[in-house]
Amino acid sequence: MSPIILAVIPIFGLIFLGFILRRFEFPGPGFWPISERLTYYVLFPALLVSGLSGRSFDESALGLAMTLFVAVSLVAAALIVFRPLLKLDGPAFTSVFQGAIRPNTYVGLSAAAALLGPDWMALSGVALLTLIPLVNVLCVLVLSKYGNNGGGLKRTVMELVKNPLILACAIGFLLNGFGLVLPVVLNDLLTIMGKAALPLGLLAVGAGLRFEGVGDQAVPVVVASVAHLIVLPVVAYGFAILFGLDGVSRDAALIYTAIPVSVSAFILARQMGGDHRVMALIITAQTVVSMVTLPLVLGFLGR
Secondary structure, X not given: OOHHHHHHHHHHHHXXXXXXXXXXXXXXXXXXXXXHHHHHHHXXXXXXHHHHOOXXXXXXXXXXXXXXHHHHHHHHHHHHHOHHHHOOOHHHHHHHHHHHHOEOHHHHHHHHHHHOHHHHHHHHHHHHHHHHHHHHHHHHHHHXXXXXXXXXXXXXXXXXXXXXXXHXXXXXXXXXXXXXXXXXXXXXXXXXXXXXXXXXXXHHHHHOOOOOOHHHHHHHHHHHHHHHHHHHHHHHHHHHHHOOOOHHHHHHHHHHHHOOEOOHXXXXXXXXXXXXXXXXXXXXXXXXXXXXXXXXXXXXXXX
């Protein structure tokens, strides 16, 4: 069996386990929202700070950042240009837009840890610092224009400033830039906390899946899924070649563009007047379909 498939199976196994546990209401209906907040605001930042401090970066980091920035920007622009052809109302289009470009960092970090070797955290830090601000700005702008509630620049800036993953990556890179090393006790504490982040994050992804009504919204689900799981990684691969990325950096670009859409897209859609019901269906469909497409993309386009 392919090493890629062997690496991906446990990731989606945990997602499936989270779905089963929620269906049986174990350990309780209030556990999953609390668990996701703990993971997002505490455990994942601990993983990023401990993993990025003391890492070295080479010139490929800039190429990876450029690849991700250009690929996401082009796919986002294409969606805007071809929006009239989709014949969707504004809120539904915002869900397609988010579904096409917003990455699930839980799945991305888990796949990177399994497939990218010892440099996975450094590459992931570059990817997250590039994608999170870019995607949030683009999605908030589109929701402001086409959603029911709107928003604005101030809201976009505040969302970015408060984002714990951006803050954690920034702290990790600053520690590197100034040559600072975390005290052993603090580094060990953050490392232990970080080890809980990936499994809890993946379980939370599975707990959030909803399958009811997927067939009723075939157009937005299919368009968002094809754009995100196929078109975006292919575009990223082209720019990775253009910018001369090596094998592991190119794989990082593929992973962070071929993973499914983040569950946080549902929250943003509900807050800013997007079609959150369509968003929930896109999240579920992409998570399931990416079990097949992610290994295929990495198998055909990876090193």
